[in-house]
Amino acid sequence: FGGGPLVAAQAAAYPRGGAMGIGAAVGGIDSGREIMDRKFEWAIGGVLTAAALTAGIVAGCGASSSGNGPSASATESGGPSALAGPSVGAVTLPAPSASTSAGGRSALPPDKVPQCHTVDLSPSVSIVPGSQGAGHELMNIRLANTSGRTCTVYGYPGMKLEDANGSGQATTVTRNRSMAPKTIVVPNGGSVATTARFDFDIPAADESQTGNCEAPSVYLQITPPDETTQLSASIGGGPITVCEHGALDVLPFVAGPKGANQ
Secondary structure, three states: OOOOHHHHHHHHHOOOOHHHHHHHHHHHHHHHHHHHHHHHHHHHHHHHHHHHHHHHHHHHHHHHHHHHOOOHHHHHOOOOOOOOOOOHHHOOOOOOOOOOOOOOHHHOOOOOOOEOOHHHEEEEEEEOOOOOEOOEEEEEEEEEEOOOOOEEEOOOOEEEEEOOOOOEOOOEEEEOOOOOOOOEEEOOOOEEEEEEEEEOOOOOOOOOOOOOOOOOEOEEEEEOOOOOOOEEEEEEOOOEOOHHHHEEEEOOOEEOOOOOOO
16 A cells, blocks of 8 residues: 555554554445445435436326327317316317308398399490590490399390391400409399490401401390390491401499490
């Protein structure tokens, strides 16, 4: 053993022991260290054991709560936690009433207003004053309710150009989708109207490029929405010439004596 303060102290404590005393002292120190080491290990082991037991208890509580409360997906989607009250499954929602499950049809009045038929309507057609420009012109098409009752109109008219003899001419009707059609309730004596645009001076490639592109049109045949029979009216301010093989661009009917965009 080397000389140092610890050995000197032990020699002083055991003056008669000589080398054996010193050895015994050193052995005692070693034994004390072993005891301290073991106590430290026991203490550490106790702490670890307590920690493990605590973790097990907490884990057991967590498993119990998750088994009785809402699932993780329900919590993430905004549902209540296990501490916030009963789960979503415990809530009883009232059954829908008959009125809400009927699709809204029960809210309609029993005396639904009928559609206006061809026989209920009287037509008039005229060129819109001052609408001529850049090779095109506008026509106002009006249908008056003369049925003696209220009826409805919804949508676009069918149209056919006619010559002076009432014979049909080439006609192409395009429905203008820039505005949506609406159901119009037309009282007796009331009217609906629409606007049709046509080119009178812009011929198609296969039409005459000089003079009139098409033969003049004197009458306009009109089919009311959802009807199969026609009305015919002379074109006020006509006759007219409709190029591009009688191309008419028409808006849906609106309430009143004048169509839209006039």
